[in-house]
Amino acid sequence: MFSENPTVLWLVPMLPLLAGAVIAFMPNRMGKPASWLALGALGVSCVIALLALLAALHPGGHGEVFRSVTQSTWFHFGSVEMKWGLVLDPLSAGMGAMVTFVAFWIFLYSTGYMAEEARFGRFFGFLSLFSGAMLMVVYANSLLLLFMAWELVGLASYLLIGFYYSKPSAAAASQKAFITTRVGDMAFFLGMIWLYGKTGTLSFYDGGNGLLESGALTTLAGATTIGGFTVSAMASLLLLVGAMGKSGQVPLHTWLPDAMEGPTPVSALIHAATMVAAGVFLVARTHPIFMQSGLQGLPLTATAWIGGITALYAACVALGQNDIKRILAYSTVSQLGFMMVALGTGGVPAAMFHLIAHAFFKALLFLSAGSVIHGCHDEQDIRKMGGLRKAMPKTFVTYAVGMMALAGFPFVFSGFWSKEAVLHSAMGWPGGYGPFALAVCAALLTAFYMTRQALLVFFGKPREPGVHHPHESPPVILVPLYVLAAGAVLLSLVGTPVWPWFEEWLLGAHAHFDGGALFKPHALVLVGISLTIVTVGVTASWLVYRYPSGDSRAPDPIERKFGGLWAFLGTGMGFDAFYEKHIISNVARLGRAVDTAERMFFVPLMALAEGVIKLCGRWTGTVDEQSLNRGFNTICAEMKNRAGTASASQSGRPQAYLRAIGLGTAVLLVMYFLISAR
Numbered sequence: 001m002f003s004e005n006p007t008v009l010w011l012v013p014m015l016p017l018l019a020g021a022v023i024a025f026m027p028n029r030m031g032k033p034a035s036w037l038a039l040g041a042l043g044v045s046c047v048i049a050l051l052a053l054l055a056a057l058h059p060g061g062h063g064e065v066f067r068s069v070t071q072s073t074w075f076h077f078g079s080v081e082m083k084w085g086l087v088l089d090p091l092s093a094g095m096g097a098m099v100t101f102v103a104f105w106i107f108l109y110s111t112g113y114m115a116e117e118a119r120f121g122r123f124f125g126f127l128s129l130f131s132g133a134m135l136m137v138v139y140a141n142s143l144l145l146l147f148m149a150w151e152l153v154g155l156a157s158y159l160l161i162g163f164y165y166s167k168p169s170a171a172a173a174s175q176k177a178f179i180t181t182r183v184g185d186m187a188f189f190l191g192m193i194w195l196y197g198k199t200g201t202l203s204f205y206d207g208g209n210g211l212l213e214s215g216a217l218t219t220l221a222g223a224t225t226i227g228g229f230t231v232s233a234m235a236s237l238l239l240l241v242g243a244m245g246k247s248g249q250v251p252l253h254t255w256l257p258d259a260m261e262g263p264t265p266v267s268a269l270i271h272a273a274t275m276v277a278a279g280v281f282l283v284a285r286t287h288p289i290f291m292q293s294g295l296q297g298l299p300l301t302a303t304a305w306i307g308g309i310t311a312l313y314a315a316c317v318a319l320g321q322n323d324i325k326r327i328l329a330y331s332t333v334s335q336l337g338f339m340m341v342a343l344g345t346g347g348v349p350a351a352m353f354h355l356i357a358h359a360f361f362k363a364l365l366f367l368s369a370g371s372v373i374h375g376c377h378d379e380q381d382i383r384k385m386g387g388l389r390k391a392m393p394k395t396f397v398t399y400a401v402g403m404m405a406l407a408g409f410p411f412v413f414s415g416f417w418s419k420e421a422v423l424h425s426a427m428g429w430p431g432g433y434g435p436f437a438l439a440v441c442a443a444l445l446t447a448f449y450m451t452r453q454a455l456l457v458f459f460g461k462p463r464e465p466g467v468h469h470p471h472e473s474p475p476v477i478l479v480p481l482y483v484l485a486a487g488a489v490l491l492s493l494v495g496t497p498v499w500p501w502f503e504e505w506l507l508g509a510h511a512h513f514d515g516g517a518l519f520k521p522h523a524l525v526l527v528g529i530s531l532t533i534v535t536v537g538v539t540a541s542w543l544v545y546r547y548p549s550g551d552s553r554a555p556d557p558i559e560r561k562f563g564g565l566w567a568f569l570g571t572g573m574g575f576d577a578f579y580e581k582h583i584i585s586n587v588a589r590l591g592r593a594v595d596t597a598e599r600m601f602f603v604p605l606m607a608l609a610e611g612v613i614k615l616c617g618r619w620t621g622t623v624d625e626q627s628l629n630r631g632f633n634t635i636c637a638e639m640k641n642r643a644g645t646a647s648a649s650q651s652g653r654p655q656a657y658l659r660a661i662g663l664g665t666a667v668l669l670v671m672y673f674l675i676s677a678r
Contacts, residue, residue, distance in 0.1 A: 008048060009048070009052060009070065009086050009088055009139060010070075010086060011044070011045065011048055012045045012048050012049050012052070012096060012100065012135050012139060013045070013132050013133075013135035013136040013138075013139060013149075014132065015041040015042070015044055015045045015132070016038070016041050016042050016045055016128040016129070016131045016132030016135065017128070017129065017132035017133070017136075018041065018132075019037050019038050019040075019041035019042075019125075019128040019132075020038070020125045020126070020127075020128035020129035020132060022037060023037060023038065023121055023122070023124060023125030023128060024125050026121055026125075027121075028118065028119055028120075028121055028122060030121055031117075031119075031120030031121035031124075032120075032121075033121075034120070034121030034122075034124050034125065035107075035110075035111050035120065035121065035124045037124075038107060038124035038125070038127060038128045039104070039107050039108060039111065039124075041128060042100060042103060042104050042107055042128070042131060043104055045100050045131075045135065046097075046100035046101055046103075046104050049093075049096045049097045049099075049100040049101075049135075050097050050100075050101070052088055052093050052096065052097070053093045053094065053096070053097040055068075055088070055093075056068075056088055056089060056090055056093035056094075057505070064508050065089055065090060065506075065507070065508035066088075066089060066090065066508070067087065067088070067089040067205065068087070068088040068089075069085060069086075069087050069088075069141055069205045069206075070085040070086045070087075070141065071083050071084075071085035071141065071203065071206060072084065072085055080200075082144070082202075083142065083201075083203050083206065084140075084141070084142040084144065084145045084203075085141040085142065085145075085203070086139040086140065086141050087139065087140070087141035087204060087205055088139070090505050090506045090508070091281075091284060091285065091352065091506065092138050092139050094352065094356060094502075094505075094506075095138045095277075095281060095352070095355075095356070096135060096138045096139060098273060098356045098359050098360075099131070099134055099135055099138060099273050099274060099277075099359075100131075100135065101487075102272060102273040102359050102360065102363050102484070102487075103127075103131045103269060103273055103274065105363075105479075105480035105483050105484060106127075106265050106268050106269050106273070106363060106367070106480065107124070107127060107265075108476065108479070108480050109265055109268075109367050109370075109476070109477055109480040109481075110123070110124070110127065110263075110265040111476060112473075112474055112476030112477045113263070113264060113265055113370055113374065113477055114263060114265065117263075119163070123160075123163060123263070126156055126159045126160050126163070127160070127265075127266075127269065129152065129155075129156045129159075130153065130156035130157065130160060130269065130274060130275075131269075131274065132152075133149045133150075133152035133153045133155075133156055134149070134153055134273075134274040134275070134277075134278065136148075136149035136152070137149045137150055137153060137278050137281065137282075138281065140204075141203055141204050141205060142202050142203050142204065143192050143195065143196075143202040143203075143204070143211060143286075144192065144202045146282070146285075147188065147189065147192055150185070150188070150242075150246070150278060150282075151185065153246075153274065153275055153278060154177075154178060154181050154182070154185065154246075154275075155178075157174075157177055157178070157181075157259070157270060157275050158174045158175075158177060158178040159174075160262050160263075160266040160269075160270070161173050161174040161177050161258075161259050161261060161262040161266065161270075162174025162175070162261075162262070163262055163263055163266065164261070164262070164263070167261070169258075169261050170261040170262065172258075173255070173258035173259060173261040173262070174261075174262075176254070176255045176258055177255040177256075177258070177259055180245060180252055180254060180255040181245040181246055181252075181255065182245075183241075183245055183252060184241050184242045184243070184244055184245020184246060184252055184279075185242055185245060185246075187238045187239075187241035187242050187245075188238065188239060188241070188242025188243075188245075188282075189242075190238050191235045191236075191237075191238030191239045191241075191242065192239075194231065194234070194235045194238065195211060195220070195231075195235050195289075198219060198220055198223055198231050198235075199211055199216040199219055199220065201216065204285070211289075212285075212286070212288045212289070217232070217288060217289065217292060220232035220235070220289060220292060221292040221293075229298065230292065230293065232289050232290075232292035232293065232299075233292070233293045233297060233298050233299055235289065236286070236289050236290045236292075236293070236299035237298065237299055237302060239282060239283070239286055239289070239290075240283065240290075240299060240302060240303055240306075242279070242282065243278075243279035243280065243282045243283050243340075244279065244306065245279070246275060246276065246278045246279035246282070247276050247277070247278070247279025247280050247336045247339075247340070248276055248279075248310075248332070248333045248336055249279070249306050249307065249310045249333075249336065249337065249340060250306065250309055250310045250313055251575065253310065253314070253333050253575075254572070254575050254576055254579065256271075256276065256329060256332065256333050257326055257329040257330055257333070257572065259271070259329065260323075260325040260326055260328075260329045264325065264366060264367070264369065264370030264373065265367070265370065267325055267328075267329070267366045267370075268362075268363045268366035268367050268370070269363075271328065271329060271332040271362055271363075271366060272332075272358070272359045272360075272362040272363035272366065273359045273363060276332060276336055277355055277359065279336070280336060280339045280340065280343065280351060280352075280355050281355070283303065283340070283343050284343060284348050284351060284352055287343065287348050290303070290343075291346075295345070295346050295429065295430055295431065296430055296431045300343075300344045300345070300346065300431075301344065301431055302344070303340050303343050303344030304340070304341055304343075304344025304345050304426070304429065304431065304434075304435040305344070305434065305435060306337075306340060306344075307336075307337045307338065307339065307340025307341035307342075307343070307344055307435065308337065308340075308341050308426075308434065308435035308436075308437075308438030308439055308442075309337070309438060310333060310334070310336065310337030310340065311334045311335075311337030311338050311340075311341065311438060311439055311442035312334075312337075312438045312439075312441050312442045312445070313333075313334075313337075313573065314330045314331070314332075314333035314334035314337065314442075315330075315331075315334045315441075315442040315445035315446055315449070316445060316569060316573075317330050317569050317572050317573060318330035318331050318334065318445070318446075318449045319445065319448070319449050319452075319558070319569055320558075320566050320567075320568075320569025320570040321569075321570065322381050322382055322383050322556075322570075323380050323381060323382075324369045324372060324373070324380050324381075324382050324385075324453065324457065325366070325369055325373075325380060327382075327449060327453055328362070328365050328366055328369060331362070331365075331406065331446065331449075331450070332362060334442055334446060335354070335358050335362070335406070335446075337439075337442065338354055338419065338422045338439060338442070338443075339351045339354050339355050339358075339422070341422055341425070341426050341435045341436075341438075341439050342354060342421070342422045342425045342426070344429075344435065345425045345426045345428070345429035345431070345435060346425060346429065347421065347422065347424070347425025347426075348506065349421070349502060349503035349506045349507065350418070350421035350422050350424065350425045350503070351422070351425075352502075352506060353417075353418050353421055353495045353502050353503070354418035354419065354421065354422055356491065357405070357414035357415055357417075357418040357488070357491050357495070358406075358415070358418070360405075360414070360484050360487040360488045360491060361401070361402045361405035361406055361413075361414065361415055361484070361488040362402070362406070363484055364398060364399075364401065364402035364405075364481060364484035364485055364488055365399065365402040365403065365406065367477070367480060367481055367484065368395055368398050368399035368402060368481055369399075370477070371392070371395040371398075371399075371473040371477050371478070371481065372385070372388060372392065372395060372399070372457060372470075374473055374477065375388070375391070375392050375395065375470040375471050375472060375473060376388070376470050377470075379464070381464075382453060382456045382457050383456065383463060383464075383553075383556075384462075384463055384464030385456065385457045385462065385463065385464070386456065386457070386458075386459070386460040386461050386462045386463045386548060387458070387459070387460055387461045387462050388457055388458045388470055389458040389459060391470040391471070391472070392470055392471075392472050392473070393472070394472055394473075394478055394481075395472065395473060395478070395481070396458050397485075398478075398481035398482065398484075398485045399454070399457075399458070400454065400458075401413070401485040401488055401489065402484075402485065402488060403450045403451075403453070403454050405488040405489075406446060406450055407446055407447040407450045407451065407534055407537065407538065408443060408446070408447060408530060408533065408534045409534055410527075410530065410531055410534065411492075412489060412492065413488060413489060413492060414488055414489065414490075414491035414492040414495065415488070416492070416530060416534070417492050417495045417496050418491075418495060419443055419530065420497075420526055420527065420530050421495065421503070422439060423436065423439060423440065423443075423526055423529065423530065424522075424526050426439055427526065440529065440533060443530075443533045443534075443537075444533045444536060444537045445537065446537065447533060447534045447536075447537025447538050447541070448537040448538075448540055448541045449541070451537065451538045451541035451542060451545070452541045452544070452545050455541070455542070455545040455546065455548065456545060456548055459548070460547075460548045463548070496517075496518075497514070497517035497518055497523050498513065498514060498515060498517050498518060499511055499512075499513050499514070500517075544557050544558065545557065
């Protein structure tokens with residue numbers, strides 16, 4: 001269906017975009033119809049995306065990856081033809097199905113969670129724009145179309161993070177996200193221009209002439225630039241910087257924790273299924289360009305190390321956070337680092353499996369956190385909670401599923417197998433064990449801080465009077481939690497070494513059941529490492545936090561022993577302060593200097609120039625009036641006088657004209673006879 005009728009695939013991103021456009025013209029009082037329109041449009045997109053996934057489940061001929069490409073001419077300039085279109089392959093089919101499915105349940109959750117908001121309809125317009133733009137990123141068969149949708153994602157994130165625009169912290173967070181990601185976007189833009197300049201195309205697949213096909217890849221690998229590096233390597237690094245901005249990798253990560261200033265459904269959408277996944281998806285989509293330098297080449301080496309450093313850094317910082325959503329935000333940064341480690345070490349299937357699994361359990365965790373916040377009367381500090389397991393048992397069960405999936409509890413949860421796949425990829429990387437060691441440490445800390453969060457929120461006794469009477473959330477909030485919790489568990493069926501269906505599908509092969517795969521030496525080592533990680537992390541956290549203090553103002557057990565380190569972690573290791581001191585303040589200082597120079601030099605100079613121009617204008621005006629105009633007027637007057645004299649002889653009477661003719665004739669006859677007589 002999708003190869004015979006390409007228009008159908010266009011409906012997946014276009015329906016939410018059209019819904020967002022329609023909602024933009026609807027008044028705020030029509031919030032309910034706006035939410036139904038957004039939910040219906042995304043629901044239809046989800047159905048089409050799932051049908052597209054079914055179509056892409058069958059490998060292509062001769063063991064090749066299934067791929068259906070729609071391509072049409074967008075415009076011409078000179079003899080150059082710019083094309084755009086969509087591509088359906090396992091990468092886009094799996095990603096598109098995940099985005100629409102997870103986003104649909106977040107939309108449904110939002111109908112209950114945001115029901116009391118005055119700008120309820122406008123919120124769903126922003127959500128629709130966000131989802132449609134992300135889906136265009138996923139299905140785009142052109143790097144230019146992907147970049148355009150990429151920028152729309154950035155705009156929508158600005159609108160959603162700053163939805164509570166009257167709240168200074170939310171307004172600042174939206175600006176921070178927009179500006180920080182623009183840094184990466186500029187690198188992305190430059191890399192795109194460089195690729196087009198060398199290959200003459202921005203289409204990914206175009207009958208053998210696409211950017212990701214052999215001809216263009218050979219051209220990129222053969223062309224060298226500064227330092228002897230190939231164009232493919234340098235362009236890949238620029239694309240990587242773009243991905244770092246969108247996916248919150250160090251040092252462009254500072255916007256992502258602050259993004260939780262938006263409503264909780266926005267946090268779930270950004271941190272799970274959409275915006276942050278875009279950077280990982282970009283590297284996965286353009287991975288053949290990265291691979292031109294080899295597994296130990298500069299682009300993939302940089303990707304692996306940046307991912308490993310980010311994973312460990314964010315896991316450390318998450319230890320020192322007390323805001324329930326901020327802990328999950330830093331957890332997102334860390335998990336994105338795991339995905340980058342997998343991409344850098346060559347494991348695209350591992351990265352994508354972890355991305356999709358993470359989308360389910362991180363959306364589940366954020367929405368469960370929203371349920372907790374809703375039940376605790378908008379309280380977000382985990383030090384003030386406690387004992388919610390009894391008051392909110394349904395939320396506790398779903399939160400526990402998400403927590404165990406993220407922490408990597410063995411065998412049952414998808415997070416265990418997706419992290420195991422990432423570690424498997426990193427352990428076999430020929431570039432060394434550095435990223436693997438960083439990922440192992442980050443995984444251990446993940447188990448520690450997620451257990452800490454669960455113990456402080458759901459166990460013990462309430463530690464603040466304001467949350468003594470929590471209540472369970474309504475069904476419209478709980479049902480999406482049940483569905484996402486089921487997804488976080490069921491995904492483990494397609495990503496185990498026993499039946500690695502997802503990996504083989506992405507590679508265009510058929511998966512085979514292998515009951516002994518877990519007992520092979522290499523697999524036993526990795527499973528043993530994974531079990532050790534989660535056991536040590538959970539046990540250590542339980543030993544530290546099993547008897548939480550009944551006073552919300554009491555210092556954290558780690559803070560009591562390592563006060564300075566705790567404060568350092570609580571501030572994000574000082575990245576914001578460093579940027580404020582060394583970059584933002586210097587830019588502000590430069591701005592003030594430019595303003596001073598403008599007021600003291602350029603403004604007076606422009607005033608002087610204005611005066612000189614006015615003086616010249618007055619002088620030329622005087623010359624014009626006194627000389628040119630007077631002379632011209634004199635000439636005109638003289639011509640008028642002569643014309644008046646000539647016109648006096650024109651009486652208009654025939655008799656006068658006949659007398660003049662007769663007189664003239666007589667004069668001529670006299671002159672004739674006089675001349676003839678001589």
